[in-house]
Amino acid sequence: MIYTCYEMARDCRTDRPEGWSYFLSNYVPVVRKIVAHYGSPDAALLNRVLVGIRKPESSLFQTLEPVPERWFLAELRQNVLAELDSPAPEIDLDLETVAAALEPLTMVEKQAAWTEGMRYQPQETGPMLRMAPQTVQKIRDRAAELIRGKVDTWRRTLLADNGAPLGRAAAAAGGKECLSQKTFLDILDGRMTWRGREELERHVNGCWHCIDHFCRMLEIVELLRGVQPLTEQEVEPYRTLLGIQPPKRPAWKRLLGAS
Ligand SMILES: [Zn+2]
Incomplete structure (x- = not known):
């Protein structure tokens, strides 16, 4: 049995460190790419977006249905874009x-x-x-x-x-x-x-x-394409940023049957 996106969403919703640590490790690299593409590669901007996602009113983890990962990613992308300010166009086009x-x-x-x-x-x-x-x-x-x-x-x-x-x-x-x-x-x-x-x-x-x-x-x-999860060491500053305790043992390792 593997730790799914659905279980991650459930654990993040109930504020369990396992869920948040999994999210940070697996999806910060993706969020970073989206922020760099639509905003800037500025680390402060990435941090601001992550803080926005962490807020209780964030809709990202509200899904109660088991969903494929790409479905979750589609939501994540929309959430990240909602956190970015885009300059108003000089000429409007509807x-x-x-x-x-x-x-x-x-x-x-x-x-x-x-x-x-x-x-x-x-x-x-x-x-x-x-x-x-x-x-x-x-x-x-x-x-x-x-x-x-x-x-x-x-x-x-x-x-x-x-x-x-x-x-x-x-x-x-x-x-x-x-x-x-x-x-x-x-x-x-x-x-x-x-x-x-x-x-x-x-x-x-x-x-x-x-x-x-x-x-x-x-x-x-x-x-x-080519995205690698962050290591425990790389996740740590983001946990600190969002005020998340390190999990006793990462849920996905436990669920994968590591001793
Ligand atoms: Zn249509």
């Missing part, structure tokens, strides 16, 4: 305008455009979407021109500048037709393909909540 402008694009092209708002360069986006970086760039240039046709004031970075508010708007725009987390994971893991799932594809193609969700799941796969 989701309805983006949706209307990019309507002619295919589902994958929409993802290539949307990930520009998530601050991923074409070289980083290419592997996420299994596409050549030059193709990503071409789609983004076309998307920018399409947006230009719908707004009064335009600049090339308009979509990128509005990434944070657009992401919040898309996250809030889900409806009952939207794909479940499980369906996204099935598609990502190849248990289900888009082909032959025309209905799903038709929905996602017209739904920016689902486009955003899918891009965020692809992002998580990338974020996890």
